[in-house]
Ligand code: NAP
């Protein structure tokens with residue numbers, strides 16, 4: 001039975017991935033950092049908490065990760081652990097860099113030291129493109145990160161290329177564009193919108209406070225994207241792949257689509273920080289701008305070209321953004337007031 005190690009197993013992608021791999025009979029180990037409380041809600045939600053083997057380790061401590069790899073000797077590693085919230089990386093740039101870059105360096109050095117013959121997936125990101133100049137981003141587009149998070153991930157991305165070429169480590173970097181789901185953390189804009197609009201509908205919240213409504217993202221569904229991650233790590237190819245849908249939606253459009261599914265009639269008025277959204281049926285304001293949610297630097301536009309992974313591994317997205325919003329809104333409606341928080 002192949003042994004798989006997932007770092008970041010308690011996050012959105014880690015949970016979807018663990019579920020997929022367990023159903024195929026893999027032995028799944030998960031890295032849990034010491035010190036913090038273990039956020040096992042997603043694994044419990046899928047009913048797989050008892051099926052994964054959780055190991056305490058710390059990716060930012062070389063000796064700790066070395067001992068873990070020596071003990072498990074995994075055949076396949078998915079490195080998903082990260083400080084993944086862009087906004088937070090402006091507040092905690094050092095910790096973000098430490099986890100997202102030095103954690104990866106520790107992992108690669110430990111693999112090299114132990115001479116492990118394992119495949120590694122590294123969670124790279126469209127955030128590395130930052131200020132984009134092309135209409136569509138490919139594996140060859142220039143990187144121009146706009147946050148400490150983007151820089152840390154870009155450094156780790158280049159490190160993977162260097163360790164692949166120099167030391168022949170079997171590393172693939174997946175450049176994943178934004179992907180969301182019912183299991184997405186509520187600090188990210190999509191889940192914030194769907195969960196808070198449900199609260200507005202149920203009159204336990206007056207309105208949703210948002211930042212930049214003009215930001216455009218290529219949003220896909222997380223369950224589709226972990227399939228791409230799995231395909232990369234179980235293929236003989238070690239390379240870099242964009243995973244995206246090639247469809248774009250602005251934050252304003254995402255809000256509008258979500259509100260309409262909840263039977264609001266959203267009408268936007270005003271400009272910039274004065275913009276509001278009113279429900280035409282009731283004349284109530286359901287969205288306002290709060291400048292605190294503006295980023296010090298913004299990534300305005302991301303749109304990915306997934307042709308390389310499609311032609312090399314046969315992956316393509318299966319869920320449209322509209323279907324994904326429906327899933328998220330339905331989930332938040334069904335689970336309103338049930339204290340299900342994926343953080
Ligand atoms: P997520 O829900 O934030 O999960 C990240 C996980 O990393 C959390 O479970 C967290 O564990 C863990 N972690 C953080 N610091 C750690 C440390 N020092 N040691 C061990 N674990 C640590 O993120 P996600 O959406 O699943 O994304 C998975 C990966 O893909 C991340 O690397 C992210 O940067 C990258 N990515 C995500 C997207 C996206 O749109 N979702 C797009 C591109 C790339 P705790 O529970 O202990 O906090």
Ligand code: GDD
Pocket residue numbers: 084085086087124125126127176177178179187188189190192209210211212213215216217251293294295298299302
């Ligand atoms: N979080 C948040 N909250 N974002 C807001 C808000 C708000 O109230 N209002 C507007 N936005 C805008 C942000 O300024 C950004 O342009 C966009 O919505 C998306 O923000 P997030 O959902 O926080 O995601 P992100 O694009 O910054 O980062 C996510 O995707 C990356 C891939 O491109 C994360 O999952 C990263 O880990 C991932 O690498």
